[in-house]
Each structure stands twice: as C-alpha cells, then as structure tokens.
Amino acid sequence: MAAPDFEQSLVAAIPHLRAFARSFANDPARADDLVQETLVKAWNSRDSFTPGTNFRAWLFTILRNVYFSQHRKLKREVDDPDEQYQNSLAVQPEQYGYLDLADFRTALAKLPPDQREALVLVGAEGFSYEEAAEICGCAVGTIKSRVNRARNRLVELLDDPDLKGGASESAAEAGQRGRLVKDAARG
Amino acid sequence: MNIEPTGSVDAAIQGALGRKLRESWEEVVKEEVPKKFTVLLEQLKQAETSSSGFARSDNDGGERQD
Structure with a gap:
C-alpha cells in the first residue's frame, strides 16, 4: 500500500x-x-x-x-483487570435506558478474556467468524463456541443481583433480566 | 414464581444484548481521537523521510518494549 x-x-x-x-x-x-x-x-x-x-x-x-x-x-x-475495571466504572454512574451501560460493561468485563474478545470482534466490530478466527489464531468453530458461551454468560451475569458487589436492594429486585426484556420489547 | 423463558424471549434478550454491545463499542469509537495519535504518526513519517528508512524495522515479533 x-x-x-x-x-x-x-x-x-x-x-x-x-x-x-x-x-x-x-x-x-x-x-x-x-x-x-x-x-x-x-x-x-x-x-x-x-x-x-x-x-x-x-x-x-x-x-x-x-x-x-x-x-x-x-x-x-x-492486576485483576475485572476489579480495576469495576473501580473505574464506579465513578461514571450515568444511566442509559433500562439496562445501564455501566452495568453492561461490568458484566462484559467479567467474561473470560477469550470469550469477551470473540464477542467483541463478532458482535461489536462486525467481523465474520472467519475473520475473527484469523485474528485470534484459532478455528472458526472455536470462535463460534466462544461467542455462544459469552452470550449465555452475559445473560447470567446481568441476571445476578450481585453484579456490582454492593447492588442496592431496589436494583436487585428490578433484576437485570427484567430490564433486558423491557429493552428487548422496546426493540 | 420462576417462569422458564421461552425461546423467543431469549432471542429478544440476545437482541437487546447485541444492541448494548454495539452501543458500548460505538461510544468509544465516537470519542474524539486524542491528538497524541496524529502527533505520533507525524513523528513516524518524519523519522522516515529524514533518514530514508531508518525507522523501518523488520521486527514484527512484538518483543520490543520500553
């Protein structure tokens, strides 16, 4: 070039x-x-x-x-990157719709790094599975399974009232899955 | 009280997660790029023109570090 x-x-x-x-x-x-x-x-x-x-x-x-x-x-x-990330999140509590973007990022940071990477490459940056596999130096099937596991794990994490360690009771009651469903409904 | 989510609810949840993921990503992508990056590229260019390839390196092994 x-x-x-x-x-x-x-x-x-x-x-x-x-x-x-x-x-x-x-x-x-x-x-x-x-x-x-x-x-x-x-x-x-x-x-x-x-x-x-x-x-x-x-x-x-x-x-x-x-x-x-x-x-x-x-x-x-x-470090423990998760912990660092959560500390940095604690100072930016902006609200983003039903599911707080900060909550989402906290959950994302808790994913195993290889799963997070696969999810981000495919789901956020929009690479094909093949391209993501090439970037990560692994098989296409590996990327697919990492993305699937990442998605499932994210739902679990967002469903967990202890996501942020000291989540308030009201937040715990509301439940992230409930918010996700509302988000989904807004579509 | 626990109701098992139906497949379509799960699909909807995944859709919402996908949007959140892209929103999170886009927020960083849309940030103004700090000046230091363009300054760095200028430096790289100048190093090259002033010493004709001095800054070029075949070392692609990623082992160099300050």
Missing part, C-alpha cells in the same frame, strides 16, 4: 483500535498506550500487509500480539 493510503487507512482505524484495546486494558490510558504501540508496529511493518485483505483485521492482529507480548512479560504482576 502506498504510504499516503496506508497512513489514511491507519488514521481511520484508530477509533476502532481504541475500542478494541479497551476490551484488553480496562484503564483507558493503558488502552491508548496499547494503540500507540500498535500504530508504531503497524507503520514499521507495513510492507507485510497484503493489499486486498482486511486492513482492520491486520491491525487488530497486531494489537493483539502487542498486548500478549507485554502480558507475557509482565507475568500477571499487574
């Missing part, structure tokens, strides 16, 4: 890379660091991109590699 085209495509992909990074690193600043490193790597290895293939999938693969190479190094010294 010619340099100007490459740059243009890279710029256009940044918002999506930031969203994908957010599903790995729950702290937005850390997620952006991940994106920056991805951009450097993508820029320096742009000759390895095959024109005509999915550019965004190529970038997502790089971001993923960057994340996992860092993660191996850190040897899990860092």
Whole structure:
C-alpha cells in the first residue's frame, strides 16, 4: 500500500483500535498506550500487509500480539483487570435506558478474556467468524463456541443481583433480566 | 414464581444484548481521537523521510518494549 493510503487507512482505524484495546486494558490510558504501540508496529511493518485483505483485521492482529507480548512479560504482576475495571466504572454512574451501560460493561468485563474478545470482534466490530478466527489464531468453530458461551454468560451475569458487589436492594429486585426484556420489547 | 423463558424471549434478550454491545463499542469509537495519535504518526513519517528508512524495522515479533 502506498504510504499516503496506508497512513489514511491507519488514521481511520484508530477509533476502532481504541475500542478494541479497551476490551484488553480496562484503564483507558493503558488502552491508548496499547494503540500507540500498535500504530508504531503497524507503520514499521507495513510492507507485510497484503493489499486486498482486511486492513482492520491486520491491525487488530497486531494489537493483539502487542498486548500478549507485554502480558507475557509482565507475568500477571499487574492486576485483576475485572476489579480495576469495576473501580473505574464506579465513578461514571450515568444511566442509559433500562439496562445501564455501566452495568453492561461490568458484566462484559467479567467474561473470560477469550470469550469477551470473540464477542467483541463478532458482535461489536462486525467481523465474520472467519475473520475473527484469523485474528485470534484459532478455528472458526472455536470462535463460534466462544461467542455462544459469552452470550449465555452475559445473560447470567446481568441476571445476578450481585453484579456490582454492593447492588442496592431496589436494583436487585428490578433484576437485570427484567430490564433486558423491557429493552428487548422496546426493540 | 420462576417462569422458564421461552425461546423467543431469549432471542429478544440476545437482541437487546447485541444492541448494548454495539452501543458500548460505538461510544468509544465516537470519542474524539486524542491528538497524541496524529502527533505520533507525524513523528513516524518524519523519522522516515529524514533518514530514508531508518525507522523501518523488520521486527514484527512484538518483543520490543520500553
């Protein structure tokens, strides 16, 4: 890809890379660091991109590699990401319709990472199962089953009154499934 | 009192979850991209033009880290 085209495509992909990074690193600043490193790597290895293939999938693969190479190094010294994420959520209690977006994100953060990744790639970014499998370096069937398990687990989590640890009684009574059904009905 | 959800209720729930997932994703996608990213790309470009390929690297192994 010619340099100007490459740059243009890279710029256009940044918002999506930031969203994908957010599903790995729950702290937005850390997620952006991940994106920056991805951009450097993508820029320096742009000759390895095959024109005509999915550019965004190529970038997502790089971001993923960057994340996992860092993660191996850190040897899990860092954190319980779920806990971190929930702490960061606690300060943004905005309401979004019947099912609070913050509640949804809390549940999403509780999914096993491989399930969350598959769900986000397919359900949010709109990759095909095949593309998601290529990005994750696994079989198409594996992606399908991860997406299914992620969906089922999300419903369970949202149904759990203890989702946020100290959920208020009224929230517990209302029940997330009830809210989901209302959301669904609004359609 | 527990009523087993019917298949269609589950389908509706999955539809609602899907919308929530995309809403959550779109919210980040629509955020204004911080300036540091365009600054970084400018730096990468300049490094390349000023030293003709100096910044290029074949290292795609993801092992470099500060």
